[in-house]
Amino acid sequence: APNGSVMRTHPIGIIGIGLSEEETWKYAVAVEWTTHVDPRCSVAYCISTGLIRSIRRGEIVNEDDVDDVIERAYNFVASYPDILNPGSKSNPSYDEMGQLLNRDEFDAHLYAGSLADLKLDKVSKIGYVYKCIGSAVLLLRFCIRGAQVTIIPSKPLFEELITNLIMEGGDADTNGAVAGAIIGTYLGYANIPPHWALGLAHNDWFNWKILRLTKALEVIYGEIRRENDESIDGGRRQYSRESLGLADRATDGAFVEQVHQQNLLLSAS
Numbered sequence: 001a002p003n004g005s006v007m008r009t010h011p012i013g014i015i016g017i018g019l020s021e022e023e024t025w026k027y028a029v030a031v032e033w034t035t036h037v038d039p040r041c042s043v044a045y046c047i048s049t050g051l052i053r054s055i056r057r058g059e060i061v062n063e064d065d066v067d068d069v070i071e072r073a074y075n076f077v078a079s080y081p082d083i084l085n086p087g088s089k090s091n092p093s094y095d096e097m098g099q100l101l102n103r104d105e106f107d108a109h110l111y112a113g114s115l116a117d118l119k120l121d122k123v124s125k126i127g128y129v130y131k132c133i134g135s136a137v138l139l140l141r142f143c144i145r146g147a148q149v150t151i152i153p154s155k156p157l158f159e160e161l162i163t164n165l166i167m168e169g170g171d172a173d174t175n176g177a178v179a180g181a182i183i184g185t186y187l188g189y190a191n192i193p194p195h196w197a198l199g200l201a202h203n204d205w206f207n208w209k210i211l212r213l214t215k216a217l218e219v220i221y222g223e224i225r226r227e228n229d230e231s232i233d234g235g236r237r238q239y240s241r242e243s244l245g246l247a248d249r250a251t252d253g254a255f256v257e258q259v260h261q262q263n264l265l266l267s268a269s
Helices: 004-008 010-018 021-032 039-056 063-078 094-100 103-110 129-149 157-166 172-187 203-216 253-268
Strands: none
Touching: 004 021, 004 039, 004 129, 004 172, 010 021, 010 039, 010 172, 010 203, 021 039, 021 063, 039 063, 039 129, 039 172, 063 129, 103 129, 129 157, 129 172, 157 172
16 A cells, blocks of 8 residues: 555645535545545545644544544444445455455554654555654644644744654655645644745746646635646647557567566555
8 A cells, every 4th residue: 555646635625725625535536535445545645635734623622532533534434335445346345354454554553653663664555654644644743743742833833843744764755745735734834944935946946736626615806717738648648559569569578577566566566
């Protein structure tokens, strides 16, 4: 259950502010399934979108509120057979459910007490989705505990927490992206260090996309024109089998075996 889909979660949380939680999660799972069809990925995606949505709606005040979102997300995924056991035409048995959404495994990551407990740099599990979402939830808990000590958050808090997370190793870029989106939503833009926010590569392009999203959600009003890089093919021409040479390659036994071995490596990771 790899973590790649959770990196693109946070816009769905913002889009879902005016929707019900369940509607938001249904959209989230639909987006997640374009690349990651696994109930553990689905529950992680729902937790991330649910937390961002709830933070922006002012519904996350303490850690109990965080726990409530986590439990609702778990129950949402567990209540839909198609999400819980994708690809099965029949309802999953309790045994199957236990294999796909093992509660002990879930709790160990979502209710971890420290980053060390998550073992983020364990070689065989670096890209595991529970490690990613577990570390993000833990950093949010640290933010909430800090807010209980002082009303005004410390400006270095975002940088300190993200740096500590990165220094744990593992899939540091993905972990940082997911945690950064969630605690950034909680702390607010003003508490992201300027040398990070303003020093971001492709900053102008990124802020332009954020502006387009706010217009699409009618947070602000303005014309939204079609842009090529937001089209289905990303602004690139759609390749044909002939242009890729797949027509000939498909009959090449060596090529087929190479693809098979690559798929085995991907599934193992």
